[in-house]
Amino acid sequence: DLESLCRCPYRFYANCHVQWHALQPLGSADQMSGLDWGSLVHEFLELLIRPTLDQQVSVEDTARTLLDSDARRLKEAAGEFARDLPRTLSVLPELFQKVAVGKLVKTVTDYFHQILAEICQGNFPVAVELKRKVSFPGLDLLISGQIDRIDEQNGVYYIYDYKSGGSLFPAQLQKEMLLGYRIQPILYPWIFDQEPGGPHPSTFSFIFLGASPPVETTLDHSSVEVNRFLKPLGEILQEGLYLPLSRETLELHQVQEVNPCQFCDYISLCRRFDPGAPGRYFKFSQERLSSRIDAIQSVTRKEGAEA
Ligand code: SF4
Structure with a gap:
């Protein structure tokens, strides 16, 4: 789960590496999760x-x-x-x-x-729930992805990811994409490019089915060079540096308004609120995760410059 790694290496370690799953209290529910x-x-x-x-x-x-x-x-x-x-x-x-x-x-x-009503697009479908595994650049690991739908029209491919929840503002989605918190717009066109006949001209859109009415939001992923984006993540995986990158630690790196800790189940394990913890993690991450910190800072710097 690369999105989890992008948010916080410790969160990725707990969730995906050792697979600690939070206990949920049993209760009756009137609808499915x-x-x-x-x-x-x-x-x-x-x-x-x-x-x-x-x-x-x-x-x-x-x-x-x-x-x-x-x-x-x-x-x-x-x-x-x-x-x-x-x-x-x-x-x-x-x-x-x-x-x-x-x-x-x-x-x-x-x-x-x-x-x-031509508010969402519906061209000629060429794939649904397309599962693929591709090599992680420079590592003996595979990245797997499942693309919900690909349509085609006049040689251009339209890649879709369905979301059952409500929509977000396009600027917020774009920022989350650049941070890697929503990684499909970066990875799926790249994975699809590795299909026979690729690279393929393509666009990527989320379809928020939980919005009323449903909304299609297309994200511009052209500025992201995938190998460069994955390199700092590869360094973390290779060296096993699963440090907590909490909101407080990122603020010490002068990164504001990025909240990796939102909806995190591991808050009692990462010791984020221990006295002195943000300062210690700041120092470690400065020394050992500098390329990932640089990548996060460049997103927020760019956002500040555009504002
Ligand atoms: S609460 Fe924050 S710092 Fe702790 S594991 Fe979750 S994301 Fe990481």
Whole structure:
């Protein structure tokens, strides 16, 4: 999980390397977790679009067909999908299953309406849920990625990543991309370039399906040179320097308004609030993680200059 490494090497170590997972108190829930909901939406969109791959049927045409006659075919498809009961649905009581399927139909209906209104794009799909592993430059490691959807139109490829949550401002997304907190816009076009016939002219967009109505945000990744971006991360992996880079430590590096600690489960393990901890981590990171710190500082410097 390179995003976790970009946020904080210690967080990556705890989450991905030794795989300490926080205990969640048991309780009754009236809906599925955000993660399960996201998988369900991905699976349903895959089910709808996969049969049209390489058929010269655009996603826009598929949307039109499925929404015709009060979305009759979309509702039928959702009914069949629910009968096969993906694991995330099957654990819910029957009434909650019905509510989840209704929400699924509404989410996809809203997205398809946005495509028909030409607010979101829907060209000719060439891949869905494309899984690939590529070499990490300079290391004996593989980077794996799963691209949600790739469309094509006139030789240009449109790479999409579905998000089941709400949208963010484009400037915030762009900053998170440059910091590596959202790494798909950097990695996915690069991974796709390694397919036969590459490099391919492409764009990258997030589709925020949880926004009302859904929003498509295209990010400009052209300024990021992938090998250069990955180099400081490779140094951390190679040397095993999994230091906590907390908000307080970054502030000592004169980096403001970057909060790697948001939603982190490891706050009681990294000793971030111990007396003197930020100062110690500042000193260590200055000595041993200087290229990653430089990369973070260059993002915030650029943002300051543009402001
Ligand atoms: S709370 Fe902050 S410093 Fe501690 S592990 Fe999480 S991200 Fe790192």
